[in-house]
Amino acid sequence: MTATSPAFVARWEQRSLPWLTLLAVVSLAVFVITAATPHPPAAWRVVDYGIWAVFVGDFLLRLALAPQRWQFLRRNPLDLLALLLPSVRALRLLSILGRLSVVAGRGRAERMIASTGVVVAVVVVALAAAVLSEERGATGANITTLPDALWWAMTTITTVGYGDLAPVTPTGRAFGAVLMVVGIGAMGTVTAAVASRLVQARAADAEAEGAAAGAVGQLRALGELYREGVLTPDEFAVKKRELLDRW
Structure with missing residues (x-):
């Protein structure tokens, strides 16, 4: 068996995927904790970029072993974005979502619902932390704690929008717009998946x-x-x- 054989690549992905998933979760957790802490230790940043380096190594190895590298890049755009935008930790977790057998092995409707649920959960947590980082210390800001940020993210992505909490910085409002789009898209995706499942039944x-x-x-x-x-x-x-x- 050569190092470039499909069996070798499949075995590498099978063995590395659980560890990459764990590292992606740790990276997102470090980001959330950092955002919730006014003065986070510098060691957390070192851990974060160390995890990013592991993802870089995995991506470069899979790219080198791919028989058609341009096609590999086209099939894995999130993997590439996760490397080009290391500050967006959520991309690391989203990039391996489609490679997880627990999702890929399901039917189409079940896969859409499971993927949408994971994406929504990751986006809510990541953007809540991102908005908290931007809003903390801003004049007139009322999103100053992690619970407040999570509450705001939940009401925004579900398009409820109570109005009790709202970002005041331009970046925070941009994140809010992303949450709204994701929320509308998630509802449409789930509705389509349920309708498809009913039609099949x-x-x-x-x-x-x-x-x-x-x-x-x-x-x-x-x-x-x-x-x-x-x-x-x-x-x-x-x-x-x-x-x-x-x-």
């Missing part, structure tokens, strides 16, 4: 009803042949059993 029911109706018709035809004497009792019993077994 109705189609399956209709198919089952059609098969049942066909089987009943064939049983009636067998009964007519038996009553007309075309089939003997033994032949009728055998064909009836075969039909019922198929149905």
Whole structure:
């Protein structure tokens, strides 16, 4: 087995993905804690960029092993953005979402709902921390604690918008606009996924009803042949059993 074989690449991704997922979660947690702390230790920044370096190494290795590197870049835009924008920690977690078997192995509707739920949770936490970092210390700001930031993010992404908390800085308002767009998109995605699942269920029911109706018709035809004497009792019993077994 060569180092560039598909089996080697698949084995590398299978072994590295759990650790990358853990590191992405740690990176996001460090960012949230840093935002909630007025004077965070410099060591946390070192940890954050150390995790970023691990993602860089993983991306470069997979790029080097890819048989078609340009196609690899086109298939993994979030991976590339996570490296080009190291300050956006949420991208590290979102970049590996599609590679997780717990999501990729589901049906289309279930995959859409699961992916949307994870994306919304990550975006809420990440943008709440980002807004808190921007708003803390700003004149007239009322988002000054992590609980307040999370509450504001939840009311914004669900398009409720109570108005009790609102960002006052231009960057904070830009983050709010992103949350609104994500919230509208998430609701549309979930609605479409549920509708698709219902349509599939109705189609399956209709198919089952059609098969049942066909089987009943064939049983009636067998009964007519038996009553007309075309089939003997033994032949009728055998064909009836075969039909019922198929149905």
